[in-house]
Amino acid sequence: xxxxxxxxxxxxxxxxxxxxxxxxxxxxxxxxxxxxxxxxxxxxxxxxxxxxxxxxxxxxxxxxxxxxxxxxxxxxxxxxxxxxxxxxxxxxxxxxxxxxxxxxxxxxxxxxxxxxxxxxxxxxxxxxxxxxxxxxxxxxxxx
Amino acid sequence: xxxxxxxxxxxxxxxxxxxxxxxxxxxxxxxxxxxxxxxxxxxxxxxxxxxxxxxxxxxxxxxxxxxxxxxxxxxxxxxxxxxxxxxxxxxxxxxxxxxxxxxxxxxxxxxxxxxxxxxxxxxxxxxxxxxxxxxxxxxxxxxxxxxxxxxxxxxxxxxxxxxxxxxxxxxxxxxxxxxxxxxxxxxxxxxxxxxxxxxxxxxxxxxxxxxxxxxxxxxxxxxxxxxxxxxxxxxxxxxx
Numbered sequence: 001x002x003x004x005x006x007x008x009x010x011x012x013x014x015x016x017x018x019x020x021x022x023x024x025x026x027x028x029x030x031x032x033x034x035x036x037x038x039x040x041x042x043x044x045x046x047x048x049x050x051x052x053x054x055x056x057x058x059x060x061x062x063x064x065x066x067x068x069x070x071x072x073x074x075x076x077x078x079x080x081x082x083x084x085x086x087x088x089x090x091x092x093x094x095x096x097x098x099x100x101x102x103x104x105x106x107x108x109x110x111x112x113x114x115x116x117x118x119x120x121x122x123x124x125x126x127x128x129x130x131x132x133x134x135x136x137x138x139x140x141x142x143x
Numbered sequence: 144x145x146x147x148x149x150x151x152x153x154x155x156x157x158x159x160x161x162x163x164x165x166x167x168x169x170x171x172x173x174x175x176x177x178x179x180x181x182x183x184x185x186x187x188x189x190x191x192x193x194x195x196x197x198x199x200x201x202x203x204x205x206x207x208x209x210x211x212x213x214x215x216x217x218x219x220x221x222x223x224x225x226x227x228x229x230x231x232x233x234x235x236x237x238x239x240x241x242x243x244x245x246x247x248x249x250x251x252x253x254x255x256x257x258x259x260x261x262x263x264x265x266x267x268x269x270x271x272x273x274x275x276x277x278x279x280x281x282x283x284x285x286x287x288x289x290x291x292x293x294x295x296x297x298x299x300x301x302x303x304x305x306x307x308x309x310x311x312x313x314x315x316x317x318x319x320x321x322x323x324x325x326x327x328x329x330x331x332x333x334x335x336x337x338x339x340x341x342x343x344x345x346x347x348x349x350x351x352x353x354x355x356x357x358x359x360x361x362x363x364x365x366x367x368x369x370x371x372x373x374x375x376x377x378x379x380x381x382x383x
Contacts, residue, residue: 007222015303022307026318034319035265056320092259094188102322119258124327126193126336128184 036102038078047107055083055113056102056121064097076101076113087115094120150367153227157360164357171350178343186340195253197343200328201351203246203271207309209239209355210274213281214306217299227363229295230370232302233285234362238355240278247271258322266315267323270308277305291373 001009026033036056037045047053060082063075070089074097075082085103095101100121105114179197186193213232220228250268251261262268281301288294316325328334334341 004222008218011218011221011303015307018304019307022311026311030319033266035263035321038320092257094257094259099188117259119260119263119322121322122188122257122324124324124330124335126196126327126340127187128337129187130184131337132187 039076039081039083040078042083042107042113043081049106049108052104052106054102054104055085055115056100057082059095059097059099059101061097076103084112085115086112087118089116089118091118092120094122150227150370154364154367157364161357161360164353164360168350168353168357171346171353175343175347175350178339178346183340183343184337189257192253192256193340195249196340197347199246199249199253200344201348202242202249204348205351205355206239206243206246206271206274207312208352209235209242210277210302210306211309213239213302214309217302220295221299221303227367229299230363230366231359233295233298234366235359236278236281236285238358238362240275240282242351242355243271243275243278247275260322263322265321265323266319267312267321270312270315274305274308274312277301277308281305 036054038057039055042053042055055076057076057078060075060077063073063082065073067073071086072088072091073084073086075084077083085105087103087105095118100123102119102121103113103115104117104119108114175197179194183194183197185191213235216228216232216235219225220232247268250271254263255261281298284298284301285294288297313326315321316323327336328341328344336344
């Protein structure tokens, strides 16, 4: 091997070892790197009312109820399990049924979720309204 | 490649290319902004706010590309001892840092109306923030160490080690659940974005790339001039 090749292979070896090390650290920390838990994960974890967590998923269609006094309740689902959320306050503009949402708060004694902040999550699709309506009319829309 | 190790040859080439590069940048920005603000439609969910995408997404891409560029030229400097490679990496850093900052700032401005928050510590936002810190650390190495050869040797390692963050940023939205949405353009199964929007986005990405190259070439010229100045000063001191 020439000296250039030696230097190149040393750099590649060092970088792959470093990549492996970082990969292992991130893998070990995966539970705390996630931004939210899904309803199924939430059930598995049996969290008490003193732990602050974030719950994420889709707002279940037909579950949104706006009560007088600014109280809102809705269900968050991951298509396997769903969890009832109650929240007092203003909802973000993108919040609607069938859309992604992340709520922060704690689990109440009855297994429902008490949120004190709600963030909207939008998907990776970018499309004008006319095309979405056309796709919906043709029954090809996968929302 | 070795031919352009000669700074004079490089300068001649840079001076010849620069006017064209500036013209291309101007044309691409005109086309890109026209696409972004006029011909591309509003989004079905986000409405007109989606137009922030055309400045935010290319800024993130170039913010990441510039760090990859630095890491590449740092490796070239280490392996081939190419005299201009360190200068190429050094001058890319402040430009990349500005694009990275732009990505963070426009993302924050976009996040407030869409998500309902300026900032969260999810995997995508945090890893992009770490990239910003890496840029600042890299620039600090060059500023803090006065001996250029020593500064170059340390800076190369910082650039190469830091490049680990690039795949983490890219795949952060796939490996962990985040508030940031997953990839729309470079993903399995093709882009999830309408054609006119994609065209405007890609034109803006080309415009940002041309802007990066223009700024980098100007910065390289300055760096070579600084080196010459340093050399002639050293010469004067020795001469006395």
